[in-house]
Amino acid sequence: MKPATLKDIAEHLGISVTTVSKALKDYPDVSKKTKALVKELAQTLNYKPNAFAVNLRMETSNTIGLIIPEIVHHFFSSVIKGIISQAEKKGYLVIILQSNESYELEKKQIDLLMSKRVDGILISLANGTADFKHLNDVIEQGKPLVMFDKIAKLVNCSKVIIDDRKAAYNATQHLIDTGCKRIAHFRGPLLPQNSIDRFLGYKKALEDNGMSYDPSLVYIFDNMTFEVGEMFAQKILREHPDVDGIFVNTDLVAIGAITEFNRNGVKIPEDISIVGFSNWFMSSAITPSLTTIDQPGFEMGKMAFKQLFKELKAKKKKKPIVPKIIELETSLVKRDSTK
Amino acid sequence: MKPATLKDIAEHLGISVTTVSKALKDYPDVSKKTKALVKELAQTLNYKPNAFAVNLRMETSNTIGLIIPEIVHHFFSSVIKGIISQAEKKGYLVIILQSNESYELEKKQIDLLMSKRVDGILISLANGTADFKHLNDVIEQGKPLVMFDKIAKLVNCSKVIIDDRKAAYNATQHLIDTGCKRIAHFRGPLLPQNSIDRFLGYKKALEDNGMSYDPSLVYIFDNMTFEVGEMFAQKILREHPDVDGIFVNTDLVAIGAITEFNRNGVKIPEDISIVGFSNWFMSSAITPSLTTIDQPGFEMGKMAFKQLFKELKAKKKKKPIVPKIIELETSLVKRDSTK
DNA sequence: CTGAAAGCGCTTACAG
């Protein structure tokens, strides 16, 4: 059986489609009696407006697109949760796409979302994205776009971020304050802005404290995995036995390193102190528990949607969209991996 | 500037909308010359069919809905990834909703997806779901529905599952084979089918081996967290110091328990052996590494979408949908938490 | 207070 339409209701009641439509939406110029009749019949017929028709007519679908580099990742899945929960409150649905850290895929997905005519787009960039035309196209076509976490400074849209540089500075400063003299940095990939900023924060802290910056102490790797942490911990022991502190780009890698150090009888924090980044829930669980920077994923998702929602509303009112940078607070969580 | 429409192209070229539409879709009854002209102009105007109009006309949107109890969860986010990756291959988009393990929310979300007229629905049930009317309604309305992981046996739709009972049986048997005499079970919540089945597998293994089943050794809890694992490990030490093996419903809880046992100087596996469930990537990382049941999340998501896709195709061809149960293989991964 | 009519942008059966 096909779903009921306005026409069905109109015919049943012997009135016009126009009146039925208005009655259901409580237009003031429909009599109470008619409204009551229409609403009752709509109820019994289980009438639901055909979303496809409404979309076409209204040129909007109350659906947004979300592109994220990797779903299976505690931080990102927290962000997704924040976005979805906030979107649901405002009556928006979220289509999720995963770029797999690939610029090519990301570009295609932007195209796909545009052709599906989502109302707006939320994105965290792939590590490989260095060209931003696909994003500028979105903005040019007047479609609200909000970036979060992995952003491009050169794209003129709203962004929800943390101050990676400051957070990294604080993390490194904490290592220095607790007596570390030779501090390495597990940096991660080269391109993404937050990777760059965390590195710069690390470097600045060293300089401000009169410690020399040694490029050979900065370790670069593409995959942020537990195994990478193990591997680079070994590398540190081999290449730089004098290192007594490490600032690691992300908790998962830091935990891999801790596991490897534990295995090799390296004492944490006595021999080597470690600070991570993100405050993944496992960080408080391992031994020793990991000092880290708390990075509010759920909150970031929530704020990203909130900002997008504001822009969606502005657009509806034909008001100009004013890009905004929203910076969320981070904090250093001191645990047992530092003195 | 508004996006180009068929009409724009038709007017530019002085031909009809019909012909433009056919040309773009390579209908055989349009001349090569016309096709070439149309396609070229479409290209330069950056023509993209208006998805809203196509949806309305075709009564389909190539979009499916996914309802999942909790996104921030390694197993579920792997499933999501499997679903999305497969959907993308087939040209489908996925709207994701999170039920927060709430039956009420789940019901509302089903309603929402139905009113948005998604082509099909993928769902893993909330722990609280005991009434299935909302799901049967979906089926009655002829909308393809596939359940995965947390299913309801009573709903007549396709399901992608593992044999939880068998897997749990094997896990318990392994504890018995390695010499455990008094085996506890961290069961998790009461309602979900997989929780029930894992419990039944545990019980059956005990019985088949002539070991008495002791209900006081079965621990029930609603939240599957690391902390719950720590708490119940303590409880075991207090209430049942004679326990020498535990089969835990899920790795995260097992890892919490291991951490607590380590803290208390309980030797694993010498004093207590532990088997988990799911093969979370941290299971191989902790010390001792965790023996567990490998539960293929990504694969499950992939298969769930594949089955839904089959039903979507069947529906298009007006063929009847025949519900299918797809059972994925699990395996016991032996590590250091058992002898 | 009610309704006829136009239109959103597409697809396709049908006529020529």
Next chain:
DNA sequence: CTGAAAGCGCTTACAG
């Protein structure tokens, strides 16, 4: 090979 016409189901400016 081409096109006029109907129709998907809704919304809303306009007339009465």
